[in-house]
Amino acid sequence: MSYHVNERGYYGNFGGAYVPEMLYPNVEELQAQYLEIMHDPAFVAEFNSLLKDYVGRPSPLYLAERLSEKYNANIYLKREDLNHTGAHKINNTIGQILLAQRLGKKRIIAETGAGQHGVATATVCALKGIECVVYMGAVDIERQAPNVARMKMMGATVIPATSGSQTLKDATNEALRDWINNPVDTHYIIGSVVGPHPYPDMVARFQAIISEETRWQLKEKIGKETPDYVLACVGGGSNAAGMFYHFLDEPNVTLIAAEAAGKGVDTGESAATTALGKDGVLHGSRSLVMQTEDGQVVEPYSISAGLDYPGIGPQHAHLHVSGRGVYVSITDDEAMQAGFQLARLEGIIPAIESSHALAQLDKMKFNGESVVVCLSGRGDKDLSTYMKYFNL
Known part of the structure; x- marks a missing residue:
């Protein structure tokens, strides 16, 4: 079985490009x-070089x-928190800004949750002197002020x-709306392995540097x-896609993805898509989506701004359904x-997103195995949340 994208943009039954007619030219240009x-x-x-x-x-x-x-294991941390801007997001934005330049685009838009992708996009736009517009949920603007x-x-x-x-x-919805209104000169730098084909594959390829180095x-x-074992947190899932990429065809490597269970999978305040989601289309691709009986998207919740997404990248949906990946739910408290x-x-303050992957260690029994955990980002942005939670 292949765990990579096929020529039609699908991973098994998931993926594709479900976009309004106005966006066909953009998406087709990228695909081609x-x-x-x-x-x-x-x-x-x-x-x-960059x-x-x-x-x-x-x-x-x-x-x-x-x-x-x-934990009686050899636990290695892949230190994406040490990248410039503090997370894995910069790997993808560097790749996409170079791509946008070669496509002759003059304006960049992006969506962001935790703000790390927004920062990474603003960074590369400053580097290349290109106009940058970032859409961010009003709630996230408040909790990710730095x-x-x-x-x-x-x-x-x-x-x-x-x-x-x-x-x-909601930030993603706004960014897509902008792209529909500015189809010619604008490139949309999507921050995760979501969206219409070729984004899930393109972002995974830019993030594959993580597992290549590992x-x-x-x-x-x-x-x-x-x-x-390889562990990573998953919202849309780009750090996990990059961390898993060069291990997908190694059956002896167990791939474990930690989703945000929020206050508990069954509390109605969760973002555990593989536990709660059904087949559906969200933001341009077919995947697993948290939705009501009549197909309305359910509002997700997580203490981590980067994981409260009601869907999951189509490759992750395929890895989950095929059994190649083990998808687990981690609560706010556990993270x-x-x-x-x-x-x-260890003297390392992780992003709350990454803490979801670390929390899974508590649920496993080891006997000297080697384990790689993707430490996808640093916790500077989350200090106020940590301080409040632990009354520090």
Whole structure:
């Protein structure tokens, strides 16, 4: 079975491009050209050069000794939190800004939840001198104020989404609306492995640098390229898609994705799509979507602004349904405790998103196995949430 996209833009039954007629030309232009551009030697050279000298890659693969001791495993953290801008998001925005330039686009739009993708988009637009507009839910603007300030500092216009739950889903709706109204000169840098084909595949390819590096780093450390377990958090799922990419066809590697259960899967305040979702179309692709009996999208909830999305990338839906990936639900409380634990054991404050993946360690039994956890972002943006939660 293939876990990669087919020529029609599908992963098994999931994917495709379900877009309004106005957007066909944009999406078709991307579909026709993205692979050719990405394989062009000049593109590859510029992309790799920026990842090295601007982003600071390769990101370290760190053996967390005290954490490992606690769980009786060899736990390695893939330190995406050490990238410029503080998360994995920059890998994708560097790739997409170079792509947009080659397509002759003069304006960039993006959506953001936790603000990290917005920051990463504002960053590359400043780097290349291109106009940048970021849509962000009004609720998220409030809870991620430091990131909003960073975007504005770099010249981006931040527009609040005030409909629905005023979070990531609504920001995405607004960004798509903008793209429909400005189809010729604007490129939409989608921040996750969601949206119409080719976005899920394109974003996964840009993020695949995470697992590409992990393989050779593991070889250096343990003498083989494959761990026993790979863990990552999933909202839309781009850090997980990148972390899993070069292990998809390694059946001995167990892939575990941690979704946000919020206050509990059955509380009505959750974002655990694989547990709660059904087949549906959201933001341009067919996937698993949290929805009511009559197909209305259910408002998601998570303490982490980056995971409260009511769907999941189509590749993740396929990995879940096919059984290749293990998709688990982690509550707010479990994630917060795991983040606190990492700070106390290793001196690393993780993003609350990443803490969901760390929390899964508590639910596993180890006997010296090697485990790689994608530490997708740093916790600076979440300090006020941590402080409030733990009364610090």
